[in-house]
Amino acid sequence: MIAGSEHKRASKKNKGSRLKRTPQRLAILQFLDGNTSHPSAEDIYRAVSKQYQSMSFATVYNTLHALTKAGVLRELTIDPERRRYDPDTSCHHHLICINCGRIVDVSGGVTVDLPSDMARDFTILGNHVEFYGRCPACQKQKNA
Amino acid sequence: MIAGSEHKRASKKNKGSRLKRTPQRLAILQFLDGNTSHPSAEDIYRAVSKQYQSMSFATVYNTLHALTKAGVLRELTIDPERRRYDPDTSCHHHLICINCGRIVDVSGGVTVDLPSDMARDFTILGNHVEFYGRCPACQKQKNA
């Protein structure tokens, strides 16, 4: 991660923005690696500060932006209160529990069809589906 | 709108919350009626204040929350910067221009399939698809 062995360029047009491998970023990346909880900036800050006393919010945001721009992270707009980050940048969708707010990945099996004549002259480049429902834990609850 | 002729109750369980038909709310509803621009609270505030000098932001938000809870409005989480409101509460999806940010409705023709065994034990109650692409106007642009 962060401009791997093939130094420079995270993807396409990098106008002089080669990322530096700072210990803070590595700590954030390590926390995010394989993480499927869709953490917010604060979640990340709290988790990483434990081992990285001096970590600041500005650094967390800075890193999140840099990694998102580099295509290593995906910024989710699912939660209206805050942005959440997903280290899985492959095409996938999400299940959101309307009771507890938990967000779970749906990595395959989803098919979306939008007839070309329905696109209102848009050139469609991608899509994202949010499924609303109740997670197993919340289904077992009496009320709510 | 707002507890029509069949007085009281906007839908199900209304614990003593019958909405009042204030001129401010009617002005907001009138602005929203048939509006497909997915306006934000500020867009609404600006538009309605022209004719309603004394309108305040608190009232706009208050009304938006009340109408959303009453099921008359739908709050969109598409835009990470701010919440947007949609007077169309029927099941539909959205096209978002990645260049200019314009949001357009897709009211039919979309089919989404999530095999039951992929739902990870969730009880699915609904879904919303965001299509990303370029709107006609932006396709005609050279750069960007």
Place this chain on the structure above:
DNA sequence: ATAAATGCAAAGCATTTGCAGTAAA
């Protein structure tokens, strides 16, 4: 009457920004 809504100002959060110091490359 009375329960709810308005409007103002202050408060609350998430996120951004400016900048001087620090550290990758």
Place this chain on the structure above:
DNA sequence: TTTACTGCAAATGCTTTGCATTTAT
């Protein structure tokens, strides 16, 4: 050495809240 990053504090911007007053019912 050069360019980017860190960390702090201040600033922004959207949304919420408290409260006294007004208003729909």
